[in-house]
Amino acid sequence: MFGKKNNKAGLTFIAQGTKLSGETHFAGEALIGGELQGKISATGKLTIEVDGYIEGELQCKEIKVSGAFKGKMKCEKLNITSTGSVEGEIACNSMEIFEGGQFIGMRVREEVALLASEPESQASQSSTEPEAESQLDNYFKELTKSA
Numbered sequence: 001m002f003g004k005k006n007n008k009a010g011l012t013f014i015a016q017g018t019k020l021s022g023e024t025h026f027a028g029e030a031l032i033g034g035e036l037q038g039k040i041s042a043t044g045k046l047t048i049e050v051d052g053y054i055e056g057e058l059q060c061k062e063i064k065v066s067g068a069f070k071g072k073m074k075c076e077k078l079n080i081t082s083t084g085s086v087e088g089e090i091a092c093n094s095m096e097i098f099e100g101g102q103f104i105g106m107r108v109r110e111e112v113a114l115l116a117s118e119p120e121s122q123a124s125q126s127s128t129e130p131e132a133e134s135q136l137d138n139y140f141k142e143l144t145k146s147a
Contacts (some may be wrong), residue, residue: 016051032067050083065101 011029014020018034026042032052040046042060052067062077063069065084074091082100090107097103 014052016049048084 010039011031012026013031013044014034014036016033019037021037022037023039024036024041026040026044026046029046030042031047031049032054033049036056038056039056040054040056040058040060042058042127044061046060046063047056048054048063048065048067048069050066053070054068055070057071058073058075060068060073060075062079063073063075064079064081065086066081067083068085068087070087073086075094077094078086078090078092078096078127080086080095080097080101080103082098084098085102087102087104089105090103090129092107095103095107
């Protein structure tokens, strides 16, 4: 009651078999063994364990992927282990992929609007027009056309 307040956030663990969806924020370090979908942010290190899976938009300082990630990511440091798989649009300053690890997608180093909800060009379109495809979808279509 009269003790010193401890503002340091603890460790969050999402166990295997757990499925969460929606907007999630981790104040400290997090270990993901289950499934997370949606918009995720973390101020500490995020680790996706071998059986872990994240799909959606992720913003964090540092991430280690031993499981799977699919979506858009913005981080300072990305580490993909030998069992890890990352698929999507990635904005990071540092990226390390160990032998066996997989990266499928596009990486940019500068500040990007990849995670922005609507680029300016799309905002001016009428609501009756179909939504513009992502850069990644266009990239994959070009690859399949040339094959």
